[in-house]
Amino acid sequence: MNSTAMAPIDWYFDFISPFAYLQWQRLQRQAPVRLISPKPILFAGLLKHWDNKGPVEIAPKRDWTYAHCLWIAHHHGIAMTLPSQHPFNPLPLLRLCIALDCQPAVIDRLFDYVWRDGCVPTDTAAWMALLQELRIDAAALDDPAIKAQLKSNGDQAIAAGVFGVPTAVVDGHNFWGVDATDMLHAFVQGDPFFSSAEFQRIASLPSGMQRKLG
DSSP: OOTTOOOOEEEEEOTTOHHHHHHHHHHHHSOOSSOEEEEEOOHHHHHHHTTOOOGGGSHHHHHHHHHHHHHHHHHHTOOOOOOSSSSOOOHHHHHHHHHTTTOHHHHHHHHHHHHTTOOOTTOHHHHHHHHHHTTOOGGGGGOHHHHHHHHHHHHHHHHTTOOSSSEEEETTEEEESGGGHHHHHHHHTTOGGGGSHHHHGGGGOOOOOOOOOO
16 A cells, blocks of 8 residues: 555445445444545436345345444444435435535434435435425426436445445455455554565465356
């Protein structure tokens, strides 16, 4: 790792992800030494590009995902309430975040709206109250520039090899998921593990076989 490279961490996330909420909470409590540049993206776009499924789209994995998230929240003392429905359409939240310049306080509020208060954009009364609180008109979310920025963020994520949320991209290395939070901290603090021969061997490790699909 180049210790002189202090570019911000690109943090790709979607409000649909409980793991993104949990990592955001952890990063706010124990921020890495570098600045975080939040980049909202549509998780479904990543799934489509990489021909993948989300964790709650696999029936037996769905309940486990919620149970695991609630446990992580409990373990770290993070308030968490499952939303009124999940998955849901996160586009209004993503566009709202971009419309308000992805300010940390806005990201806090939008994550809390879903994962602390248990609301989604289709909860009409709660949604309208949120827009009023943030002093923005619903029509502003249809701005073509906002939609273009969201798409651009997704394109940047795919170009960086991001396949899931949350993912932190720093110095060409990707750290996926809340479980990688400690690993991310270690990397930005210069842990020599990342210069070890075994870690460097990952990129050249050959594949012994591939599963047949279809």
